[in-house]
Amino acid sequence: MTTATSRVPSIRMPLGSSRWRRWVPFLVLTIALVVFPLVASTSMVNVGVYALIYGLAAIGLSLLMGLAGQVSLGHAAFFAVGGYTQALLVTKAEWPMWPAAVVSTLAAMAVALLVGLPLLRLRGHFLALATLGLGIIVTVVVRELDITGGTSGLYGIPKPEFGGRLYNSAQEYFWLLAPFVVVGLLLATNLVRSRTGRALGAVNDSEVAAECLGVDTFALRLRVFVLAAGYAGLAGVFYAHWLAVVSPEAAGFELSVEMLLMVVLGGLGTVWGAVTGAVAVSAMDEGARDLISAIIPGASGEVQLIAFGVVLVLVIILVPGGLAQLWQQATGRLRGFSAARGAHSTRSEREGAAPAAAPAALGGLLLGADLPERGSALLTVRHLTKQYGGVTALAQLELDVGAGEIVALIGPNGAGKTTAFNMISGVLPPTSGTVTLRGREVQGQRPHVAASLGATRTFQNLQVFGSTTVLGNVKVARHLRSRAGLLRGMAGLARSEERAIDTAAREALDALGLSEHADRPVADLPFGMQRQVEIARALALGPALVMLDEPMAGLSGPERTGLSRLLREASAAGVAVLIVEHDVEAVLALADRVAVLDDGHLIAMGSPDEIRNDPAVIAAYLGVAAEDESLVRQAAARVEGEVTS
Structure with a gap:
């Protein structure tokens, strides 16, 4: 961490x-x-x-x-x-x-x-x-x-x-x-x-x-x-x-269990706990031999193994964090006692403090990004289909996104929007069809392949890294922009690179107005702020294509306005934005083009004004009566023909 x-x-x-x-x-x-x-x-x-x-x-x-x-x-x-x-x-x-x-x-x-x-x-x-x-x-x-x-x-x-x-x-x-x-x-x-x-x-x-x-x-x-x-x-x-x-x-197996017990007893996630656990288990091992021999004369090593198993179970149930957890609780109480002494003055300072700073511009965050020429082809999706047995979640999706363009993907619940995102980003393999990023087909490959080409995403269901801080979350996004490997990391020979990572991560937090929360555990933040951390993390990668899955969910009005401004700024810098969002009016005001999905089919594609007045879109959102189903099918066929041509 x-x-x-x-x-x-x-x-x-x-x-x-x-x-x-x-x-x-x-x-x-x-x-x-x-x-x-x-x-x-x-x-x-x-x-x-x-x-x-x-x-x-x-x-x-x-x-x-x-x-x-x-x-x-x-x-x-x-x-x-x-x-x-x-x-x-x-x-x-x-x-x-x-x-x-x-x-x-x-x-x-x-x-x-x-x-x-x-x-x-x-x-x-x-x-x-x-x-x-x-x-x-x-x-x-x-x-x-x-x-x-x-x-x-x-x-x-x-x-x-x-x-x-x-x-x-x-x-x-x-x-x-x-x-x-x-x-x-x-x-x-x-x-x-x-x-x-x-x-x-x-x-x-x-x-x-x-x-x-x-x-x-x-x-x-x-x-x-x-x-x-x-x-x-x-x-x-x-x-x-x-x-x-x-x-x-x-x-x-007995020795493997002992080593496992050392790690669990010392505390998972801390290498210091491994040494502490080794000392504790070795001492317990010596004592257990004498104790078991006294209680059960002639007892073999299997009895001692049972004793270790009992201790392992008790540690997992009673102290899942091991000795490291006990140490953190003890030192935390001491810090809490010290902090309580100055609580009154601190509270007064907070009450008189100025409001949080407004989000900053993207600044130099995207300067090092490998962005294609604005307007050039970046993402091409052809005949993308996903089937689960006899159910078709997405059928023959055709989509193009150019560099610097904001494209919205909208539709009712269950229309296939997130399924499309998952296949484009590599989270799901498609049943058929192709996904081409910067001229390279990436369908069916792991998500890190798409990320290496400059495409990243956020998630409808939050996927923050809960074990670290806000800043620690965003630093992970600079993984592709840094080169220190395992050996350099162990030897501590990447300090200049670490400083560059820290600077870029803080710029991303500045862009979302999250700087004052940089050192807070991300799990302690409210839902809306965690959503913003995800967006900051995506931007910190320096992407050519950022895919945002319902990024405005949980955000306040000012936060939505700030996010829209930020996405326009990213678009102006050459970043392509593909956005899935249920707030239709918000994305219609933001997007250059809008694609509409219904029941796994693309039924409309065009400018925001064209989409507002499209009969098939209106029918899809209001609910299609049985006699109007032909309208949606005709719209899907028409859109597919327009995209192919």
Whole structure:
């Protein structure tokens, strides 16, 4: 998720202050990791070693589940791939530890790439079951192969050597692991704040809206799946050297459940929660072994697995946000207490404040957009048809939209307007017909393809990204206008690009008069403002074609006037506007041309004045009597002939 800074000068932090504040948790963590082995008992340090190993794997799983929204029940499979590859390289091939560790981590990522290509086309519980099957497959393979040691596994793995020092004690191994966990956590945190992190957070909130802004959801999810496997593979490397043996249990379902519990207990959506959850589960694991053995003598690991399952269910029911939720509630109360002390003065300032600023002009927002020459062909729709079994939702639609033109698509409820939008934007594949954008046929392709050609849309049913702020929503729209990938995002090397994204997003908010709400969670806004955020988001993409599905629904009179002015300004700049709206008089006053649908058929096309006086349109809106149905059919045939000619 993105975190935006306020534009109000009186509360803006100094330039370097937020950056330093971001480093404070890492400094505290580093000090804690250095001091812990000095003050804790040997048994506690042992638990700490396991917590760091599993925490490294949990960071990757947290990215996969919290950021990409993909549930994995077989994360331990990649952990085992890393461990077994490391064991083979250092024991049989006699490789040094560190080159072998690089290859082992890459091996886990390669396996994730191979299995992710088919698996990530699944969704929800289907994907969870598929990853569970992956864990079972890896367990069976390493158990049956002689090269992996069968049921006994591979043993004799040496302790690490680094800087002329042998790390053979719990204390030293803890200190060896600590930098990898801190750096891994830092890289993951950077990723969450990056262009890739924003896009994946948007996908998690609304995949269709993210796709319509140019986000290739499958490619992004695949990258994070591979990255998560890399974290797990590296954790498996350290696991193998710590135990000096790696066995089939390293890929077992029990370990996958433990990792899942770490992420859920720590809090989905926060990589810090993964480390916190790993510490909590490792401590609970140690205690559960002693407790279960005392209660049920001779109890096996299956009983412990049941205990983990019970804890997982209780966390989901009682504290769905995990430990991160408890922390946010505690700090929120403290902030609320501090804010309450100055509530009276703040309230007085608000009461005397000036009204919200009027919407600004589009300004330079569209300067970088790739707009075709005004009046040139931009969108061409031919014979577009959608059938659901024996029902035809849209029949043989013919439509042209030129650059800089405002075209309205109107008609009674159920006429097929949104269906047409969905097929043009790629949300739905057509039964037949073609959609051509800037000379390229895009029908049946994913929405990000249309977005890459400069076409985006809003939705009749709001599709805002509820997990982030108003500004964070609009920043996602700049995905296609920026280039920083996963690695640059993790390394924090896209600061200049981030500043450009922030500037463009704020210009879009200025254009809708939403600047003062930039830092508010979008879910806290009323319906009309959320509708405006969607429009600002669409304009922030810098589109050549923007499709607005009932954009005036929920807006006040002044807001409608401001939106109409903004759309005329966009049209004058060369942006084509295709609008679906039930407020007929509003669109007739706005549009250059109007297309009328009724019962899936195009029955009229022309200027607003022509549409006002068209008998077929009047009949469609007033309700067609049985004896007048021929009028609509004749109108549809006439319009189709005019468009084709």
